[in-house]
Amino acid sequence: MAAIDMSGDSITVGVGVTTAQRYATLLANSLSRTIVSRAKSGDMAADQAQKAISQARASTSIATIMVGTNDERVYGTSSVRRGYYIAFLRRLVLDAAAPVRKTGRSTAVAKVGTWFNTQVNTIGITTTQKGAKATATVSGTAVYIGTILQNHPSARGVAQVKIDGQIVGTVSSDGTGGMNTYNGLSYGSAAFRFGGLSNGTHKVELTVTSASGQNFRLDYISGNGGQAGVKTFVSNIIRKTAYGYAKVGGSDANVSAYNADIATLISTLDSDSLGVYLVNNWSGFNPATHLLPDGVHPNPAGHSRIYSTFRGAILAHI
Structure with missing residues (x-):
């Protein structure tokens, strides 16, 4: 039986309702489908x-992602921390939708300077050397860098990013703006995108520009x-009641900002063209x-509503 691969929080776990x-x-x-859930x-x-870094998914699988209600309340209105959320969510989506990649430890990435595992x-590398380089050739109209x-x-x-010899931006490993999670993680897998490229192969070169000693x-x-x-x-974030926001944090306005x-x-x-689809669980979900x-977790009627919205989106694309 084909699987449905699920990423989520207490809503997906089903806190407060039965398994059924x-x-x-x-x-x-x-x-x-069988459930594979983290x-x-x-x-x-x-x-x-x-x-989700090393999660293998069969070609017959589909993936659902419903995560963000804790990010919204913990990260609050900080644009920096909301940026962390999107970088982590982008990585989570790409690990399901774009698993073909040149990993840091592979010979497909040419390294200059001192790099460590x-x-x-089991895929990444680290350097603290200014001027260290990593280069790979990939194809398409967009480049993704996992960090x-x-x-x-x-x-x-921080590393400068060049694509086909042109500087297109930077990628940073800096999460010191307060990326710690509610469950105590002080690091996380993130991804960044550089688009607008002509369709074809592209040489991607990363050069570390930060001071030696910085990872x-x-x-x-x-x-x-x-x-x-x-x-x-990928689901957006559902609302809480006023009581729920007062209890755990967040607001309707902040949920709307994250959902945008x-x-x-x-x-x-x-x-x-990655086969990624938005599931609008926010619309039509009534906190009352x-x-x-x-005021935080869906009741049976709420789970039925989320199920129906996910099901409609999935059936429209498979």
Whole structure:
């Protein structure tokens, strides 16, 4: 039986409802798929992205992602921290939708200078040397660079990015603006995108520009060409009640700001022809009738609503 690969938090876990009432169970049963879930209560995008690094998905699988309700309340209105959220969410999406990549430890990435293996995964490399370089050739109209953001004074490494000899920007491993998650993770797998390229092969060169002693971490370099990922369905964030916001943090206005960023992210990755789709669970979700008394977690009616929205989006694209 084909699988449905799920990333999420306590909503996907189904806190406060029975296993049979969870949207995850309803969705899997309706689509005749088995559940592969890494969801955990309290998790944020960084936690889930870290858990999905080496997840292998069969070509017949689909992926669902519903993570952000904890990011919104923990990261608050900080534009820097919201940027962390999108970088982590982008990585989580790309690990499902764009798994073909040149990993840092592979010979497909040419290295100049001193690089070490990253300790928290099996694909990445780290350098503290200014001027160190990593180069790879990828294909498509967009380039993705996977890295790790860390909240540590010595993890502020920055690399200049050149594509076909032209400087297009930088990638940083700096998470010192407060990227720590609710569940205590002080680092997370992130990804950055550089688009607008002509379709074809592209030479990507990263040169560390930060001072020696600062860690720059590289997991992979990839492009949107030749990808073999699974169709990936990404939910936006549902609202809480006034009581729920007062209890755990956040606001309707902040949820809307995060959802606008999610919509932009998914639209951009969809334009890269990756098979990534936005699931608008925010629309039509009524906190007054779809949440438990805690004002945070969906009740059975809320899970039924989420299931129905996910199911409609999935059936429209498979």
